[in-house]
Amino acid sequence: MIDDKERILLLLKERWIKGEISKERYEEMKAELLAGIKVEKKELIAEPFDEQETVQGVGLGSVLLGRYEIEMEIGRGGMGVVYKAKDIKLDIDVAIKILREDLARDGRAIRNLKEEARIAMGLSHPHIMRLHTFDEDGHRKFLVMEYIKGETLKDRLEREGKLKESEVIALSAQICDGLDYAHREKVIHRDIKPSNVMVTERGEVKILDFGIARVAADSMTRITGQATSGTLVYMSPEQIRGKDVDLRSDIYALGIMLYELLTGNPPFSGVTIEHQHLHETPEPMGDVSPRLNEIVLKCLEKGKDQRFQSAEEMKAVLEGRLELDSERAAREAEEKRRRDEALRREAEEKARREEDAWEERRRRGAAERENRKEEKRSESIFVETRGESELKKNWALTDARSIQEQGGSVFFGRIAEIKKEEDNRFRRLIGDMAKQRLGH
Ligand SMILES: Nc1ncnc2c1ncn2[C@@H]1O[C@H](COP(=O)(O)OP(=O)(O)OP(=O)(O)O)[C@@H](O)[C@H]1O
Numbered sequence: 355m356i357d358d359k360e361r362i363l364l365l366l367k368e369r370w371i372k373g374e375i376s377k378e379r380y381e382e383m384k385a386e387l388l389a390g391i392k393v394e395k396k397e398l399i400a401e402p403f404d405e406q407e408t409v410q411g412v413g414l415g416s417v418l419l420g421r422y423e424i425e426m427e428i429g430r431g432g433m434g435v436v437y438k439a440k441d442i443k444l445d446i447d448v449a450i451k452i453l454r455e456d457l458a459r460d461g462r463a464i465r466n467l468k469e470e471a472r473i474a475m476g477l478s479h480p481h482i483m484r485l486h487t488f489d490e491d492g493h494r495k496f497l498v499m500e501y502i503k504g505e506t507l508k509d510r511l512e513r514e515g516k517l518k519e520s521e522v523i524a525l526s527a528q529i530c531d532g533l534d535y536a537h538r539e540k541v542i543h544r545d546i547k548p549s550n551v552m553v554t555e556r557g558e559v560k561i562l563d564f565g566i567a568r569v570a571a572d573s574m575t576r577i578t579g580q581a582t583s584g585t586l587v588y589m590s591p592e593q594i595r596g597k598d599v600d601l602r603s604d605i606y607a608l609g610i611m612l613y614e615l616l617t618g619n620p621p622f623s624g625v626t627i628e629h630q631h632l633h634e635t636p637e638p639m640g641d642v643s644p645r646l647n648e649i650v651l652k653c654l655e656k657g658k659d660q661r662f663q664s665a666e667e668m669k670a671v672l673e674g675r676l677e678l679d680s681e682r683a684a685r686e687a688e689e690k691r692r693r694d695e696a697l698r699r700e701a702e703e704k705a706r707r708e709e710d711a712w713e714e715r716r717r718r719g720a721a722e723r724e725n726r727k728e729e730k731r732s733e734s735i736f737v738e739t740r741g742e743s744e745l746k747k748n749w750a751l752t753d754a755r756s757i758q759e760q761g762g763s764v765f766f767g768r769i770a771e772i773k774k775e776e777d778n779r780f781r782r783l784i785g786d787m788a789k790q791r792l793g794h
């Protein structure tokens with residue numbers, strides 16, 4: 355017994371949407387669940403369709419169109435059963451997906467599938483599974499694909515719980531490569547998820563089911579009348595709203611897948627999953643570097659314009675060749691800080707130079723003024739010392755002292771004049787000053 359109501363409801367809803375149970379059975383079980391009646395675990399285990407429906411008379415050793423010899427079953431999904439087969443004509447291994455009967459009978463789905471297959475067959479890239487053809491043998495309709503020896507990321511997750519950051523980065527870069535090529539060819543995958551990405555033994559990524567995976571889900575949408583379809587876990591807000599799907603919807607699904615690869619769980623789950631895709635911000639991933647967190651969360655932006663605008667851009671960021679928004683903002687802020695600092699230093703330097711120049715001018719002006727004053731003073735001594743008045747002699751003496759204190763050299767030529775004076779004391783003083791000045 356499982357008693358996690360939310361999880362059970364989601365599982366049931368997914369089974370209904372995938373066409374594994376009828377809408378009536380889904381409603382019935384939902385009502386039972388909500389009424390408190392526990393659901394048997396076996397009801398929740400995906401058994402896509404019964405043997406009769408699935409195999410359509412195909413068994414091991416069957417040869418389709420006299421060319422494809424079925425060797426073994428390798429997987430089952432919403433569209434049908436996948437077999438490993440031998441292309442007898444070319445002697446190569448191929449994978450054959452035989453469509454489940456109800457899908458094979460849905461004329462509109464088949465027309466869509468043929469159209470998608472025709473486009474997908476034109477894709478040729480090392481990271482994209484090659485689709486050889488879409489064909490039919492009697493009532494059996496099937497896709498012939500490149501056989502990939504490896505493991506899906508879904509299998510890896512089941513085996514290992516979660517993947518190492520370095521490996522996720524390496525795988526993402528290859529996925530981006532394949533996506534970017536297809537997007538340039540105007541093909542959108544529309545169903546990126548771990549079961550649609552395989553990794554070969556050599557660590558090479560192969561994206562499966564380009565463009566075709568949604569056909570079955572869309573056929574189911576028409577049958578059930580539901581606006582949304584397929585695996586809700588990886589569905590972008592615009593896909594949920596059923597409008598304007600473009601390459602950035604693949605980027606969103608890739609973001610969900612990377613989140614799951616890194617943490618072991620997708621960011622959104624439970625019965626309110628659609629509401630979460632539309633309105634809730636995913637929790638940042640613990641144990642994951644801030645840079646990779648930002649990359650993944652950028653993929654998961656609700657608005658397409660806020661996501662990476664191409665897989666190429668995302669790859670460049672993953673490989674560190676391009677900055678993230680936060681890194682660009684930090685770099686620009688740092689550049690601005692440096693520019694401001696340089697401007698500030700330049701302004702300071704200029705102010706200092708101006709101050710120095712001003713100081714120099716002031717100093718020169720003062721010196722000139724002083725010189726002029728000194729000259730004037732010496733004149734005054736010369737004139738005054740010839741005078742008779744005691745008072746005037748004292749003034750001259752004071753002047754002479756101050757000039758001497760300032761290093762004046764104005765007396766030498768004037769001593770002769772002073773000598774003529776009758777005042778011996780004054781003459782002596784002036785003489786002393788002159789000697790002192792001359793260093794005697
Ligand atoms: N070309 C291939 N080479 C090798 N294995 C393949 C190939 N295509 C599919 N498989 C295997 O078959 C499994 C079923 O694939 P399928 O596409 O039918 O279902 P799915 O992707 O798991 O689910 P859904 O139908 O909901 O997309 C894959 O998980 C994978 O293991």
Ligand SMILES: [Mg+2]
Pocket residue numbers: 431549550562563567
């Ligand atoms: Mg698939």
